[in-house]
Amino acid sequence: MDFRFTVEEEAFREEVxxxxxxxxxxxxxxxxxxxxxxxxxxxxxxxxxxxxxxxxGWLAPAYPREYGGSEMGHIKRLVLSEELNYNRAPISIxxxxxxxxxxxxxxxFGSEEQKREVLxxxxxxxxxxxxxxxxxxxxxxxxSLQTRAVEDGDSWVINGQKIWCSYAHYADxxxxxARTDPDAPKHKGISMFLVDMKTPGITVRPLIxxxxxxxxxxxxxxDVRIPRENLVGEENNGWYQLVxxxxxxxxxxxxxxxxxxxxxxxxxxxxxxxxxxxRFADDPLIKDELAEIAVQNEVLRMMCxxxxxxxSQNLHPSYESSxxxxxxxxxxxxxxxxxxxxxxxxxxxxxxxxxSVLKARVMRAYLASLSIGVGGGSNxxxxxxxxxxxxxxxxx
Amino acid sequence: MDLGxxxxxxxxxxxxxxxxxxxxxxxLVKQLDESEEGYSPELWRKMAELGWLGLLFPEEYGGSGGxxxxxxxxxxxxxxxxxxxxxxxxxxxGGxxxxxAGSEEQKEDLLxxVAGGEKILTMAxxxxxVSYEASAVKTTAIAANDGYVINGTKLFVPDAxxxxxxxxxxxxxxxxxxxxxxxxxxxxxxxPGVEVTLLKTLARDKQCEVIFNNVSVPGxxxxxxxxxxxxxxxxxxxxxxxxxxxxxxxxxxxALEMAVSYAKERVQFNRPIGSFQAxxxxxxxxxxxxxxxxxxxxxxxxxxxxxxxxAMDVAVAKAWTSGAYxxxxxxxxxxxxxxxxxxxxxxxxxxxxxxASEMMFGDGAYHRAIVARELGL
Ligand SMILES: Cc1cc2nc3c(=O)[nH]c(=O)nc-3n(C[C@H](O)[C@H](O)[C@H](O)COP(=O)(O)OP(=O)(O)OC[C@H]3O[C@@H](n4cnc5c(N)ncnc54)[C@H](O)[C@@H]3O)c2cc1C
Numbered sequence: 001m002d003f004r005f006t007v008e009e010e011a012f013r014e015e016v017x018x019x020x021x022x023x024x025x026x027x028x029x030x031x032x033x034x035x036x037x038x039x040x041x042x043x044x045x046x047x048x049x050x051x052x053x054x055x056x057g058w059l060a061p062a063y064p065r066e067y068g069g070s071e072m073g074h075i076k077r078l079v080l081s082e083e084l085n086y087n088r089a090p091i092s093i094x095x096x097x098x099x100x101x102x103x104x105x106x107x108x109f110g111s112e113e114q115k116r117e118v119l120x121x122x123x124x125x126x127x128x129x130x131x132x133x134x135x136x137x138x139x140x141x142x143x144s145l146q147t148r149a150v151e152d153g154d155s156w157v158i159n160g161q162k163i164w165c166s167y168a169h170y171a172d173x174x175x176x177x178a179r180t181d182p183d184a185p186k187h188k189g190i191s192m193f194l195v196d197m198k199t200p201g202i203t204v205r206p207l208i209x210x211x212x213x214x215x216x217x218x219x220x221x222x223d224v225r226i227p228r229e230n231l232v233g234e235e236n237n238g239w240y241q242l243v244x245x246x247x248x249x250x251x252x253x254x255x256x257x258x259x260x261x262x263x264x265x266x267x268x269x270x271x272x273x274x275x276x277x278x279r280f281a282d283d284p285l286i287k288d289e290l291a292e293i294a295v296q297n298e299v300l301r302m303m304c305x306x307x308x309x310x311x312s313q314n315l316h317p318s319y320e321s322s323x324x325x326x327x328x329x330x331x332x333x334x335x336x337x338x339x340x341x342x343x344x345x346x347x348x349x350x351x352x353x354x355x356s357v358l359k360a361r362v363m364r365a366y367l368a369s370l371s372i373g374v375g376g377g378s379n380x381x382x383x384x385x386x387x388x389x390x391x392x393x394x395x396x
Numbered sequence: 397m398d399l400g401x402x403x404x405x406x407x408x409x410x411x412x413x414x415x416x417x418x419x420x421x422x423x424l425v426k427q428l429d430e431s432e433e434g435y436s437p438e439l440w441r442k443m444a445e446l447g448w449l450g451l452l453f454p455e456e457y458g459g460s461g462g463x464x465x466x467x468x469x470x471x472x473x474x475x476x477x478x479x480x481x482x483x484x485x486x487x488x489x490g491g492x493x494x495x496x497a498g499s500e501e502q503k504e505d506l507l508x509x510v511a512g513g514e515k516i517l518t519m520a521x522x523x524x525x526v527s528y529e530a531s532a533v534k535t536t537a538i539a540a541n542d543g544y545v546i547n548g549t550k551l552f553v554p555d556a557x558x559x560x561x562x563x564x565x566x567x568x569x570x571x572x573x574x575x576x577x578x579x580x581x582x583x584x585x586x587x588p589g590v591e592v593t594l595l596k597t598l599a600r601d602k603q604c605e606v607i608f609n610n611v612s613v614p615g616x617x618x619x620x621x622x623x624x625x626x627x628x629x630x631x632x633x634x635x636x637x638x639x640x641x642x643x644x645x646x647x648x649x650x651a652l653e654m655a656v657s658y659a660k661e662r663v664q665f666n667r668p669i670g671s672f673q674a675x676x677x678x679x680x681x682x683x684x685x686x687x688x689x690x691x692x693x694x695x696x697x698x699x700x701x702x703x704x705x706x707a708m709d710v711a712v713a714k715a716w717t718s719g720a721y722x723x724x725x726x727x728x729x730x731x732x733x734x735x736x737x738x739x740x741x742x743x744x745x746x747x748x749x750x751x752a753s754e755m756m757f758g759d760g761a762y763h764r765a766i767v768a769r770e771l772g773l
Contacts, residue, residue: 139733141664164734208739216734285761333726345526345552345755348603350596355524355551355605363598366751367744370729371737378733380674 009079016058016083023052028090032351032359035092035368036166036215043170046090047125053091054125060099063107067115068123078308081254086261094167096252098122102129102175105245106194109233114194118173130168132176132195132219133242135161140381142177143186143239147221149178149193156193156231158201158224164375168204168217171197175245181236190238194230201225210367249376250321253308255328256301262335262365263294265358266342280344289338296331303327319390322382329372329379336365399691405469412473415446420479422742428480429600429745433558435481441513449487450511453495457507464635464701468642468694475646478745480601482516482555484643488636489554490517490563493580497620497628502582506561519563520550520583520606521629528633528758530626531574535608537566537581543615544568546581546589546608556604557594559585564608569623580625582617583608599752634710637757638700641693641713644721644753648686651746655682655728669731678727685720692716708770715763718754725750 005013025045033042053059054068061077063069072080084091103122106114121127138145147160158178168174174195181189195202201224206214233241267290274281303324310317339362340347347363349356373379387393401409419439428434443449452467453459467487474483491510494503494517509515525532535548546566556562562583569577583590589611595603620628656679659670669675696713699706725747729736736743754760 134734137663139664140669141666144665210737210739210741210744212739283761337722340751340755341759341761345522348595348598348752348755350598353595355595366598367748370726370744370747371734373730374733374737379730380672383674 005075005079009076012076013079013083016080017087019056020083020087020089023049024087024089025049029088032088032361033092034361034364036209036371037211037213037364037368038092038167038215039213042090046092046094049090050095050125052125053089054123059091059095059125060103060123063099063103063119063123067107067119068121068125074308074312077311078253078305082257085254085257088258088261094128094170096249097131097166098127098129100251101245101249102131102173104248105175105192105241106232108244109192109241110194111229111232113229114232118194121172127172128167128170129173129175130165130171130197130217130219132162132165132168132174132178134164136163140378142242143190145177145179145190147176147178148182149180149191151180151228152225154228155225156228158193158195158221158226160221162219162221164207164216165204165219166216166375168197168219169206169214173197174202174219177238177242180238184236187239189236190242191235192232192238192241193226194232195224195226199224199226210370211364246377247316247318247321250325250382251307251311251317252321252325252328253304255324256297256304259297259300259328259331259335262339262361263290263297265361266290266335266339267294269342269358280342286338286341289341293331293335293338296327296334300324300327300331319386322377322385323390325376326373326379326382326386329369332365332369332372336362336369339365399694401469405466408466409469409473411446412448412470413476415442416473416477416479420477422478422745425478425480425742425745432594434555434600434602435558439479440481443483444511444513447511448483449513450507452487452491453507453511457495457503458511459507464638465694465697467639468697468701471639471642472646472649472690475643475749476650478647478650478749482518482558482602484636484639485518485555485559486510486516488639489519489521489632490559490561492632492635493519493563493619493628496631497580497625501616502619506582515560516555516558517561517563518553518555518559519565519580519629519632520553520556520608521565522552523549524551526552528762529574530578530629533565533567533574533578535564535566537564537568537579537613539568540612543617544581544613546583546611546613548608550606550608552595553604553606555602556585556592556606557602561585562590562606563619565625565629566608571623575626577623578626578629579622580619580628581613582619583611583613587611587613597752599748601749601752633757634706635700637710637714637763638693638696638706640753640756641689641717642697644717644750645686645690645693647746647749647753648682648689648717648721648724651725651728651743652679652682652686654743655679655731659731675731678731682724682727685724689713689717689720708767711763711766711770714758715760715767718760718763721750722754 028045031042057070060069061072135145149156149158176193176195177190179189180191201222203220205218207216209215270281307317343357343362346357351360447460450459451462454461537544537546562585564581564583567577568579571577589609591607593605597603659675660668662669692713696709699709
């Protein structure tokens with residue numbers, strides 16, 4: 001057993017830090033777009049940054065070189081992810097979706113041509129994906145999805161509606177789950193497709209999230225005709241691919257670093273307040289709450305490390321990922337509430353007020369954290385997975 | 397013992413539910429949340445006609461002489477439906493101190509106008525230290541000619557953007573005891589030197605920064621006695637705290653009902669999600685939070701209404717209800733899944749208010765400290 005990073009990994013961390021100091025655009029820091037808060041301007045900045053990251057082979061570090069990766073080991077990938085998250089680099093869920101969720105699944109199940117055409121763009125930061133999973137009546141029960149794909153000559157024709165598709169309004173491709181055999185049991189009649197978002201018949205309609213921003217969408221497929229070869233893997237084997245992709249989705253390894261940044265800022269705020277002689281900075285109750293979230297984040301960090309380590313051992317984390325996602329989402333909600341205790345009523349103020357503190361991050365987290373116990377499978381579903389897949393408890 | 401509402405209170409509750417549902421649909425709530433004024437003058441007039449604005453005032457001042465419990469009933473409904481606007485500020489923050497400490501002239505002049513919907517009031521109490529303690533009052537009022545000149549910055553003042561009269565709590569004397577030397581002034585919001593800036597907040601309620609920059613007020617605008625304003629503020633704060641709890645109970649009730657009915661309707665895995673034990677346990681937790689909060693709140697309200705010592709009960713109510721409203725709205729969000737994460741949905745209106753209400757008049761920890769003190773710790 002050895003919890004240390006190697007000298008080389010530590011040197012790599014330094015290298016990443018130095019690079020980020022130079023490359024994170026000041027305007028990005030000023031805009032401070034958090035989770036689900038992208039605007040046109042912040043999006044453009046982050047896409048540009050991602051292309052730079054791609055050129056260095058750091059956008060999709062674990063990808064083979066031919067797809068823009070650098071075949072980096074998973075522990076180094078962890079180091080990279082920690083630094084990107086801690087330093088609030090201009091990458092967000094869109095990179096995860098494209099590189100790690102849809103991309104990794106395509107790497108496993110896609111044909112050579114699909115990989116060559118799509119993954120190399122993804123790895124270089126030149127294309128992004130959206131996920132076409134959820135439907136109005138298929139949320140947690142994703143396997144009940146009804147969007148249809150029917151074979152017709154040398155095409156597939158797709159009809160149906162998807163919902164909550166994050167960044168579909170920006171995406172180049174959709175990683176789509178559709179029903180190809182309506183007569184088979186629900187898990188056995190789904191196939192996965194690679195869909196070019198520019199295909200005629202696709203309509204993307206915005207949904208506005210509680211941060212009052214446009215991050216997700218409804219996507220309508222109306223006789224959308226895609227080439228036959230855009231089926232990914234085997235027909236009707238889509239559920240298996242989806243479950244794998246969802247495991248990737250839950251395998252976030254940088255969340256503890258992202259939380260750490262937030263906790264550090266709250267601690268710093270307290271220390272500054274103490275310096276100014278403010279009474280609340282001596283409140284043992286607030287200190288206790290801050291210490292508790294710091295403790296929990298150390299626990300989360302180890303959950304993240306376990307995932308990275310399992311990958312490095314060629315193991316496939318499954319319930320382990322659900323556990324960390326669950327823990328991380330509940331922790332962020334807790335951090336937001338403890339944050340409110342730290343900053344008090346100032347926490348209610350939005351960014352444009354002269355009185356707002358910590359760039360209104362506490363209030364933004366209070367709202368944004370609602371989503372992370374839901375997206376990627378709700379906390380209840382994660383608990384079911386931990387209980388059933390992890391502990392072998394009976395389904396019925 | 398009787399834990400039920402009286403017949404009149406039941407009627408008030410029903411009619412308030414009805415009126416608000418019709419006159420203040422969520423489309424209007426959202427519109428007002430996004431507006432600068434944050435209230436509907438039309439609805440305000442209607443509230444005057446219904447006697448809500450004068451509910452607490454004696455008949456001689458245009459009111460209907462209702463009790464504090466009656467007001468609690470009404471506030472619960474306002475929290476249930478969500479009623480944006482300066483009702484709380486006008487009636488509680490402004491009306492109560494006027495009623496308890498105002499001179500005959502002041503009461504005769506202002507209270508009928510408040511009851512009639514012609515005047516909006518608020519109190520400017522908290523400052524950048526956001527403390528509800530007397531020692532936090534740093535704004536000064538210094539005697540000059542036959543009046544006073546006020547200087548200072550007040551922060552998180554609700555509804556000052558639409559108020560006609562601001563009750564400004566200022567220090568008129570430096571004394572060893574910080575509670576000594578505080579005076580309440582009735583300040584015309586149009587007075588030269590009063591600068592009101594609307595703050596953009598999480599709950600999109602209309603809290604303001606109010607700067608008093610050499611604001612002159614005549615001596616007759618003192619409310620109550622010179623240097624003896626703090627007990628008036630304290631008495632008001634105690635009632636306001638219970639009143640806030642009543643709003644929170646209503647809001648939590650609404651969030652609970654929304655979530656429970658959604659749990660019955662929404663089908664996943666071929667069954668209503670409310671048939672999953674995980675969701676059932678959530679709902680059970682929510683309803684205990686709501687019922688528990690309602691009882692402690694009404695007990696405190698009853699004590700206040702009867703003029704009994706209520707320090708412990710008020711602190712219990714706020715300590716518990718603050719946490720409960722937060723838990724209930726968060727759990728409700730969890731039950732709604734992604735749909736609750738949209739601006740179009742109504743639930744976030746409650747989730748936002750839960751946090752704002754928690755922090756108003758002291759959060760859970762603040763009130764638990766009072767409970768500890770009451771316990772002799
Ligand atoms: C910000 C955000 C971004 C998203 N982005 C995408 C995206 O890009 N692409 C995409 O396809 N989807 C996306 N989603 C959708 C997400 O995957 C779904 O919201 C999620 O799967 C839950 O589905 P639902 O919202 O329909 O809730 P429902 O499935 O209706 O669940 C409602 C409630 O019932 C509970 N429940 C359901 N089944 C059970 C059970 N068996 N046991 C116990 N409790 C249960 C749930 O836990 C939840 O509390 C996003 C969601 C959010 C919030």
